Amino acid sequence: MSQGCQVTGQLKLEKDLQVDGKIEGQIHADQTLLISEQGSVYGDVYASRVVINGTFDGNCHAEKIEILSQGKVTGTLYTDDLSIEQGGRFNGETKPGKAKPVVDITTATDGQSEKKQINAS
Incomplete structure (x- = not known):
């Protein structure tokens, strides 16, 4: 999204998105969201x-979050993989990412049933 553009509402994306403008609302991206130095995102x-590497204010749920040297973040980050470069700013709280579900599997071995739990990945 180009610098000078502004979007308010909900975005759902299957691919990467680079924000050079301003977004207010909710973003669902299946892959990577990049907020450039000129970009800003306010919302979820x-x-x-x-x-x-720009401005973010809100709640962020991601497997991996990187705050680069020009990044300014305010809000709550839900992740198990957070990195902040020197110069990057973060004011808020972090919480664990969404736990992977546990799946019960029942297997039959020699006429007996055996129950196992595995992490779904």
């Missing part, structure tokens, strides 16, 4: 990976 973000 759900993505596989989020890279912030």
Whole structure:
């Protein structure tokens, strides 16, 4: 999204998105959301990976979050993989990412039933 553009509302994306403008609302990205140095996002973000080198204010749910040297983040980050480069700023709280579901599997061995739990990945 180009610098100078502004979007308000909900975005759902199957691919990567680079924000050079301003977004207010909710973003669901299946892959990577990149907020460039000129970009800003205000609201809720759900993505596989989020890279912030601009401004973010809100709640972010991602497997991996990177705050780069020009990044300014305010809000709550839900992730198990957070990195902040020197110069990057973060004011808020972090919480664990969404736990992977546990699946019960029953297997039959020699006429007896055996129950196992495995993490679904």
